[in-house]
Amino acid sequence: MEQPDGAWWRRSTVYQIYPKSFMDSDGDGVGDLRGITSKLDYLHALGVDVVWLCPVYPHGGVDGGYDITDYRAIAPEFGTLADWQELLAGLHARGMRLVMDLVVNHTSDRHPWFLEARSSTDSPYRDYYLWQPGRDSGPPSNWGSHFGGSAWQLDPATGESYLHLFAPEQPDLNWENPRVRREVYDLMTFWLELGIDGFRMDTINMLSKVPGYPDTAPGADYAYPLAEEHFLNGPRLLDYLREMRAEVLSKYDVMTVGETPGTTPEQAAVLTDPQTGPLDMVFQFDHMAVDKDTTSARPRWTTVPYAVPELKRVLGRWQTGLHGRGWNSLYLGNHDVPRMVSRFGDDGEHRVASAKMLATLLFTLQGTPYVYQGDELGMPNARFTSIDDYRDVDTLNLYREDVTQGGRDPAEVLAMIHAKGRDNARTPMPWTAGEHAGFTTGTPWIPLNPTYPDINAEAAIADPDSVYWYYRDLIRLRREHPAIVDGRYDDLRPTHDTLYAYLRTHAQEQLLVLLNFGGAVLDLDGVLELPANAELLIGNYAAPGEVPPGVLQPWEARVYVTRTVEETGTPG
Template structure:
């Protein structure tokens, strides 16, 4: 068996990251919106869980057309979250708790309220005129057929310039022109601003979209669709490696930081460059393969579906990333985040009979893989999808626009089906307020929350989890402790087992004469499997609390550690 060796271990490889969606985490000033001081009040909880790094979604000044991903001022705090003084105190407290802080870097686009864009749109001849991607009309229409991720065309016309500007997302999120060296230098300056404050890294929003193809040609257009599918055109553009290497050379290499790039459509052959172990670009990426497996057979509907994920497909997706990056790059490990539905609802079940076992099983399956694990707020207590049933209950721009485009404009499906798709996959499933206890508003706020609560907060909450030693919380705490304790979990090479088994996900990890065997039952059935390990193998963890040998109970997950000499 080939033993994987990492020449130099870096702190990000030993870390577990906890993602905080500030708006939904904890309100401290009675306005129903989470804030920086609310996060400060929960640092003891996060320290108890055992995580190493906190990642905050954007907290910058913003018109909030996309909940902070449209930034109007990169060096100012959104007032509803607090002040820069509040941020400085939060950062100091995070470090005092032995934790690190990773900020969200959104530099594919800005807000249309940013001073750069306000100047750029005034004319075709000013210092900021080339900061964004402008094109002349073609036959009186948009420059190409590109569609926005949030519905409608990816172009908006500005009479002052007599041109269209590109926005891959909302019209309020114009794309920056990275081919302009002045844009890149302004981005590097704002990165230095936060790094000089002492932040410990960046998560980089859709960073693989910053290099656009020459000539901006038309995109593939599904039959019956109004606009072209832009992602194949903008993902992993021709100058992306150059830009990331320059960013590393000019900024990142001068600080001891952690970086992860969000990269839709990226494949391992590209990621071994973006996240190589020599540190010339980024530390790791968020790939999307495993969270885009289920799809609607009607191409016009894009991501919107109510399909379950097939385990064989899931294993193939995760396994090849493990093997293809082994010894070459570094994986990020995640089930869900602010843009994805709740993990237990999507990949297992939120049936109350099995939810706890299923949530633990998913956690164990992921945390024993090679890479840096990410825990999204509430995942550690097994929070579920909200199961909203009416469009008025949704807040997310993508969800609402998608509904209107697909149901009202294109009539690709009816309202009933579209609401089922939103219930399954809308980003809003992840954005309901954190469920702290069974009191009014789940302990999130004593005011009406900015967004609707998941009504199961009375049963599923932190207070209940902390009171039960067999809760999802303590299982996650144990997973994090084991990762810190055993080098094989962090660095061991990966060996898939029975990849075509539609019920069980099993794999081995190998390092320095030891083997780790992981078995996870993704069904409600009681199964029997024999993966051939010595009788004296140590059971590191079992979500049922006691090993039943070759028997795998519903949603059971267990891990064995043994010496190769014993087998």
């Protein structure tokens, strides 16, 4: 698909910052805005175009900033609005843009709207939220929360229950109410007028719920199953988002990315259609399920070996499903999932090679790539030995339910947390091998990843063969090769157990990408023949001209370029 005028975000690389863990400027152990500003030259040197800032608003302290109490202010632990404006100015001065998190499926239960809403059933704010009469026999329906237990919380003062798809302290907003929608559009305008360049929209496809909140099919061994068919991509979602586009977003040259779990490529094509779609791109979650046991009561916490053909099938479905129709977001890690090298690669002997190989995948598919802080260093999971070192509400709920209340072996539950816990991605950014990894002069709010003496930014920048420099090269190559941004995708060996080989074809340029998803040498003889005129563009093992062409080393990545499609054809 050719890029419409102004679609700068198609050519961009986004860097996601979890502010609490990026850089602390004042020694209180919590990352802050001035800390981020002090590292803008680092981001500029890396080559990223856009910074996505996770929430920095005042919050209730329950879910990492995603339980907001004031949408028009900066939380004191992060600084002031003046500090934020300095950050924005510093980004713009370096030619980078800023995207803010928009969290409007729910608020904090300490937000003034909810405090008013729960004060009385007659409150003018009552229908800002979703209430149902209480029942002696239990919650209004069997919907489950993403964080465990019922999605309904009884409010004893009024005898009614409110809906919370996440923590009880995160009541869902009532998007059926036009006053709520107007409030949201006004707060969006507030930040846009201050000069931001877009929004990442948290759980945006949960806004519309099926009326009546009907029960969902119960699970085999848990009382409150997720009722996703009743709140994902609900009946009025497109109405709400199109109204948002018309009322606010169409007036600004900005980028929007919606977090949309459970969305299909067909639905995403409608959401991101270049002419009629309300969003520019979506985060989809299909590839985040390839290593889960989907038959489990809690698949999110399970880990099974993923099949490379299944990963290729899922990624390819999105590549072909949106080509010419919409736009992808490309990610393998973020603040809600484990470190990508521990999840999809090898964080032991082949950490560096597999981190580079996964980055090659990320940067050579069609879509806008997202780099989560520390991925450019090849950071692995943290694997803390004590539950006392964890801070995430979801992790602590799991441990309480399974160990404290359920009597399960603590070591077994810690192994689940080591693999899938969100705090794996939330440890402080390791800047140096020195005290507290150069993150703070105080005590970090969460322990450091124990690998920081060896895996840190200072060491990576000093090593020309590091993951950091490879990311820089990939970011540069993506700018230079239109086939990466706009080319067609063709999977050449979809059923092969370890080889991921695909073409990216555009006009007179074609790229061939070879990825070895495994720790053994892969012989290409009889599997795939390289075209005679292929030139090695980038690889993670050796410089061009020094790579034996007939085999792939463990976790090896290569990208070849052929200048004319007519000469290249399709490799056999």
